[in-house]
Amino acid sequence: MLVIYNPTAGRRRIWLLWSVLDILMAHGVRLDVAETTHPGHATALAREAVLRGATLVVAAGGDGTIAEVAEGLSVQHDPAASPQGTLRGGRMAPAATRRPVACHLGIIPLGTANVLAHELGLPHAAAEVAAVLAAGRPVPLWPGIAHGPTGRRLFVQMLGIGFDAHVVHNVSRPVKRALGRGAYVVQTLRELPRYGFARMQATIDGVAHETGGIIVSKGSLYGGPYMLAPEAVPGERGFSIILFGRAGVASALLAGAALPLNMLQRLPGTRRLRGYEITITTPVALPAQSDGDPAGSTPLRIVDAPAPIHVLAGVRGAGSARATGRPAGAATGPGTADGAVAAERLAG
Numbered sequence: 300m301l302v303i304y305n306p307t308a309g310r311r312r313i314w315l316l317w318s319v320l321d322i323l324m325a326h327g328v329r330l331d332v333a334e335t336t337h338p339g340h341a342t343a344l345a346r347e348a349v350l351r352g353a354t355l356v357v358a359a360g361g362d363g364t365i366a367e368v369a370e371g372l373s374v375q376h377d378p379a380a381s382p383q384g385t386l387r388g389g390r391m392a393p394a395a396t397r398r399p400v401a402c403h404l405g406i407i408p409l410g411t412a413n414v415l416a417h418e419l420g421l422p423h424a425a426a427e428v429a430a431v432l433a434a435g436r437p438v439p440l441w442p443g444i445a446h447g448p449t450g451r452r453l454f455v456q457m458l459g460i461g462f463d464a465h466v467v468h469n470v471s472r473p474v475k476r477a478l479g480r481g482a483y484v485v486q487t488l489r490e491l492p493r494y495g496f497a498r499m500q501a502t503i504d505g506v507a508h509e510t511g512g513i514i515v516s517k518g519s520l521y522g523g524p525y526m527l528a529p530e531a532v533p534g535e536r537g538f539s540i541i542l543f544g545r546a547g548v549a550s551a552l553l554a555g556a557a558l559p560l561n562m563l564q565r566l567p568g569t570r571r572l573r574g575y576e577i578t579i580t581t582p583v584a585l586p587a588q589s590d591g592d593p594a595g596s597t598p599l600r601i602v603d604a605p606a607p608i609h610v611l612a613g614v615r616g617a618g619s620a621r622a623t624g625r626p627a628g629a630a631t632g633p634g635t636a637d638g639a640v641a642a643e644r645l646a647g
């Protein structure tokens with residue numbers, strides 16, 4: 300197993316990382332740890348691991364780190380990265396670098412919001428995190444891809460355009476480290492008086508909608524453990540699209556108050572739709588955020604990734620049920636948490 304650790308994520312809870320790794324090693328798990336040195340590094344590390352034949356790559360960080368690792372894992376579905384296409388220095392890659400049948404994603408939640416970890420019902424205590432990595436059940440997770448002026452970006456949980464993206468673009472890492480999720484509240488209050496709210500057009504599967512703000516979500520949660528789109532199933536194709544009818548300071552304040560009360564979905568003027576291809580255009584370029592990190596600006600076209608990846612989740616729990624759309628505890632995916640799978644993972 301390769302653990303990719305983002306040292307800048309969240310509140311730098313490195314003690315949690317070391318506790319998890321200690322437990323795994325005490326059970327004989329062979330593992331490598333790689334620390335990222337720059338944005339995008341996790342993608343390169345994960346891609347290399349897949350091409351070397353890894354069957355489990357663990358993202359130790361927040362949602363942004365998970366998205367980068369997921370992007371790296373998606374190489375296993377890329378025909379251009381087939382053994383014949385894997386060239387090193389002009390020569391064909393040796394057999395050891397060929398891509399395997401499947402490489403799963405593991406998560407050690409070390410981020411600020413850890414939305415996907417909440418979505419999947421993942422534990423936060425070291426012993427339980429280690430148990431999921433050793434014997435968790437793989438559940439499908441179907442990422443989204445946003446195509447924009449600066450290229451494409453994969454996301455695992457959600458993408459937002461408008462005021463929430465503006466806040467994400469401007470929140471500072473030291474404040475996030477000091478205040479955790481509270482940093483977004485502070486930044487929201489700072490940005491509100493000076494933000495120029497603008498209308499935008501969202502075309503969902505060919506139907507145009509005028510809106511004041513939009514979130515395109517794979518998952519049901521937003522900003523941490525808060526409910527946004529109960530109908531969302533992260534393991535399936537398609538998106539839940541939340542259109543905020545009104546734009547302005549009062550609406551943003553109302554949305555901010557509704558979020559921790561789990562009432563965002565019932566905000567007046569808010570609509571939730573399902574869709575598969577979303578195009579967002581604006582009179583002037585507006586910032587976008589995906590999985591809590593800056594993600595360029597409009598115009599954007601959002602579609603499903605070509606294939607799902609599989610992420611290790613708890614053996615039981617509501618989160619797993621949400622991810623798969625099946626009753627909690629029902630077996631799914633390419634394996635189950637039986638003794639053989641657990642033993643194989645514990646052996647590395």
Ligand SMILES: Nc1ncnc2c1ncn2[C@@H]1O[C@H](COP(=O)(O)OP(=O)(O)OP(=O)(O)O)[C@@H](O)[C@H]1O
Nearest residue numbers: 308309335336337338361362363364410411412413
């Ligand atoms: N060594 C590094 N230096 C600077 N940035 C990095 C480094 N490694 C990764 N990153 C960037 O850090 C960003 C933020 O990481 P991540 O999203 O995991 O943490 P977070 O924002 O605290 O958590 P969450 O998204 O759950 O709120 C990632 O998008 C990644 O591009």
